[in-house]
Amino acid sequence: MSLTISNEQLQAAATQYGTPLYIYHAEKITAQYHQLQNAFEGVYARFFYACKALTNISVLKHIQSIGCNIDCSSINEVYLALKAGFNPEQILYTSNGIDFEEIVAAVDAGVSVNIDSLSNLEKFGKAYGSRYPVGIRLRPNIMAGGNLKISTGHNGSKFGIPLEQLEEILSIKNQHQLRINCLHVHTGSEIKDVDVFIQVADIFFDLVPHFQDLQVLDMGGGFKVPYHANEKGTDIQLLAKKVGEVLNKFEITYGKKFQVWFEPGKYLVSQCGYLITSVNVIKETPTVLFAGINSGFNHLIRPMFYEAYHPIRNISNPNGPIKNYAVTGNICETDNFAWDRPMNEIRENDLLVIDNAGAYGFEMGSNYNSRFLPAQVLFKEDQLHLIRKRDTLEDLLKNQIELN
Numbered sequence: 001m002s003l004t005i006s007n008e009q010l011q012a013a014a015t016q017y018g019t020p021l022y023i024y025h026a027e028k029i030t031a032q033y034h035q036l037q038n039a040f041e042g043v044y045a046r047f048f049y050a051c052k053a054l055t056n057i058s059v060l061k062h063i064q065s066i067g068c069n070i071d072c073s074s075i076n077e078v079y080l081a082l083k084a085g086f087n088p089e090q091i092l093y094t095s096n097g098i099d100f101e102e103i104v105a106a107v108d109a110g111v112s113v114n115i116d117s118l119s120n121l122e123k124f125g126k127a128y129g130s131r132y133p134v135g136i137r138l139r140p141n142i143m144a145g146g147n148l149k150i151s152t153g154h155n156g157s158k159f160g161i162p163l164e165q166l167e168e169i170l171s172i173k174n175q176h177q178l179r180i181n182c183l184h185v186h187t188g189s190e191i192k193d194v195d196v197f198i199q200v201a202d203i204f205f206d207l208v209p210h211f212q213d214l215q216v217l218d219m220g221g222g223f224k225v226p227y228h229a230n231e232k233g234t235d236i237q238l239l240a241k242k243v244g245e246v247l248n249k250f251e252i253t254y255g256k257k258f259q260v261w262f263e264p265g266k267y268l269v270s271q272c273g274y275l276i277t278s279v280n281v282i283k284e285t286p287t288v289l290f291a292g293i294n295s296g297f298n299h300l301i302r303p304m305f306y307e308a309y310h311p312i313r314n315i316s317n318p319n320g321p322i323k324n325y326a327v328t329g330n331i332c333e334t335d336n337f338a339w340d341r342p343m344n345e346i347r348e349n350d351l352l353v354i355d356n357a358g359a360y361g362f363e364m365g366s367n368y369n370s371r372f373l374p375a376q377v378l379f380k381e382d383q384l385h386l387i388r389k390r391d392t393l394e395d396l397l398k399n400q401i402e403l404n
């Protein structure tokens with residue numbers, strides 16, 4: 001079975017459901033998960049899908065069906081995971097800057113919890129003591145990731161409890177007899193260098209003696225996914241080899257077997273996703289040739305927010321002559337998807353497909369300019385399945401209260 005969706009299948013989907021349209025390849029998600037499993041065979045590891053990347057309930061059900069666990073960054077994601085069929089022991093909840101009541105709700109749901117502030121750790125100790133195991137998210141002061149906006153482990157980051165506050169952590173732990181069973185670090189997204197994860201392991205190695213109930217070393221996510229044609233992603237085989245060696249070192253030194261957790265999000269779903277758009281207008285100026293499409297950063301914000309590159313293809317004229325285009329959206333802001341991009345000649349009403357759009361696309365979407373969110377389709381076993389209807393005007397109005 002092909003792990004890509006052909007131009008003809010994409011065109012058929014656009015004809016059936018209209019554009020803009022998100023479509024996700026279920027078997028590609030499965031293949032990415034199996035790739036992780038195969039690489040880490042023989043390593044004591046678990047994988048938790050970082051569902052903030054894409055939370056459609058049908059996608060979550062598919063991920064649950066292939067045996068993956070799930071990482072949640074809000075209590076509502078926890079509830080979605082439970083609804084999708086994940087058992088509480090498969091669910092990890094790690095968030096930041098939250099009301100303690102969310103943590104209470106997560107405990108009530110029976111899921112694993114990581115806490116990332118001294119304030120909430122103190123509250124947890126007073127509320128639960130040793131009755132419920134808990135993890136802590138640490139800030140390692142490591143700069144990693146594709147750019148500053150997606151780097152979360154540096155010394156200016158809001159994420160995690162700084163390592164410099166270890167004494168305060170231990171004081172709270174001892175005062176309330178906390179059972180800290182997990183140490184968690186997430187340094188950022190789009191990490192190419194596997195040695196970043198080994199740096200994290202070295203930090204864990206020095207911390208182990210302070211936490212007698214420790215069972216899990218959570219290294220977070222951030223695996224790099226290639227977006228450019230010749231770009232390389234994270235070397236998962238090399239990472240697995242090095243992590244396996246590190247775990248052996250831990251076991252030999254401390255006489256105890258630790259499990260390592262990873263939280264892949266983009267790695268599992270980015271390459272499964274396509275955003276199909278239609279060309280509204282071709283605008284030729286003395287300096288720029290614009291192709292204006294019927295989507296915008298309200299549907300895919302990554303190019304504007306992160307300056308992220310996404311491949312874009314003209315599937316209506318794949319053999320046309322090459323010209324350079326600025327591909328722009330229909331939002332009343334500067335919302336460029338591409339600038340000075342060589343592409344096959346684009347005509348009005350052509351279909352442009354934005355690849356690698358499965359992660360942080362629809363999920364970060366909005367109704368800005370009162371535009372509708374697109375439909376979502378799951379391509380599974382060579383069949384198209386509508387998994388979310390396109391917005392209507394009623395969706396824009398449904399929670400509003402109109403005054404007379």
